[in-house]
Amino acid sequence: MISPSSSPDSTVKDPGHPLVELSHVEKHFGSLHVLKDINLSVNKGEVLVVVGPSGSGKSTMCRTVNRLEGIDSGVIRIDGKELPQEGKELAMLRAEVGMVFQSFNLFANKTILENVTLAPMRVRHMSKADAEDLAMDMLSRVGVDSQASKMPSQLSGGQQQRVAIARALAMKPKVMLFDEPTSALDPEMVNEVLDVMVGLAKEGMTMICVTHEMGFARKAADRIVFMADGRILESGTPEEFFDHAQTKRAKDFLSKILTR
Numbered sequence: 001m002i003s004p005s006s007s008p009d010s011t012v013k014d015p016g017h018p019l020v021e022l023s024h025v026e027k028h029f030g031s032l033h034v035l036k037d038i039n040l041s042v043n044k045g046e047v048l049v050v051v052g053p054s055g056s057g058k059s060t061m062c063r064t065v066n067r068l069e070g071i072d073s074g075v076i077r078i079d080g081k082e083l084p085q086e087g088k089e090l091a092m093l094r095a096e097v098g099m100v101f102q103s104f105n106l107f108a109n110k111t112i113l114e115n116v117t118l119a120p121m122r123v124r125h126m127s128k129a130d131a132e133d134l135a136m137d138m139l140s141r142v143g144v145d146s147q148a149s150k151m152p153s154q155l156s157g158g159q160q161q162r163v164a165i166a167r168a169l170a171m172k173p174k175v176m177l178f179d180e181p182t183s184a185l186d187p188e189m190v191n192e193v194l195d196v197m198v199g200l201a202k203e204g205m206t207m208i209c210v211t212h213e214m215g216f217a218r219k220a221a222d223r224i225v226f227m228a229d230g231r232i233l234e235s236g237t238p239e240e241f242f243d244h245a246q247t248k249r250a251k252d253f254l255s256k257i258l259t260r
């Protein structure tokens with residue numbers, strides 16, 4: 001397992017088609033070296049789960065994939081195209097990457113339906129009627145279509161997070177990034193969001209998920225990447241990672257997280 005970037009990986013779904021590629025990515029925040037020689041390739045249809053201790057760089061790595069954070073050096077490609085620094089091209093590439101964060105980031109002053117139609121109308125130039133049809137499809141896919149006319153504050157956390165997923169899906173992204181999408185939820189709402197994610201994985205969506213939900217990781221991941229101190233220390237199947245972790249850091253991490 002280890003050496004995430006070298007040997008061909010037997011778990012890949014479509015090894016000929018990397019959708020997201022990070023190559024020798026380096027990133028500092030001032031004097032803090034947060035991403036150290038990150039090499040990662042996520043294939044079409046692959047579900048990658050990223051785990052690791054707090055501060056290891058998981059969120060930063062996710063955010064570099066759609067350039068919410070710039071990088072110091074290295075290359076990031078989405079579907080073979082290098083991420084541009086700025087401008088219209090960046091906006092187009094960004095639209096291909098859906099992102100769902102830990103905290104609900106719906107627009108508080110817009111209805112659920114408006115939250116989902118906004119980007120398809122603005123970025124994809126869809127008509128309002130088409131965007132609304134699409135939005136209702138996406139909302140029903142995540143089971144919250146009956147809430148379409150409500151405001152975000154009228155929904156539970158789990159429902160809001162499902163709307164955030166629907167909103168991302170409405171842009172027909174090539175890849176979905178999830179950064180701890182369930183960690184701000186009350187425990188009884190975690191599963192309804194994880195179930196939507198498992199469904200997406202089964203449908204073949206390419207996904208990068210940062211999560212502490214180890215049940216989900218075992219069930220849905222094709223591959224687990226373990227980060228510590230800004231580096232990828234291990235990369236392997238769930239079975240390899242959970243049952244045969246190689247590094248002391250990963251073993252320590254697992255012993256803490258699995259006994260909680």
Ligand SMILES: Nc1ncnc2c1ncn2[C@@H]1O[C@H](COP(=O)(O)OP(=O)(O)OP(=O)(O)O)[C@@H](O)[C@H]1O
Nearest residue numbers: 029030032034052053054055056057058059060061
């Ligand atoms: N905008 C920023 N400016 C300065 N330092 C930052 C910034 N964002 C993150 N950091 C630092 O970079 C390091 C990596 O942070 P990051 O949020 O990527 O970690 P993480 O693995 O996602 O952690 P957690 O599990 O707590 O979410 C941390 O030391 C963090 O304090």
Ligand SMILES: [Mg+2]
Nearest residue numbers: 058059060179
């Ligand atoms: Mg984080």
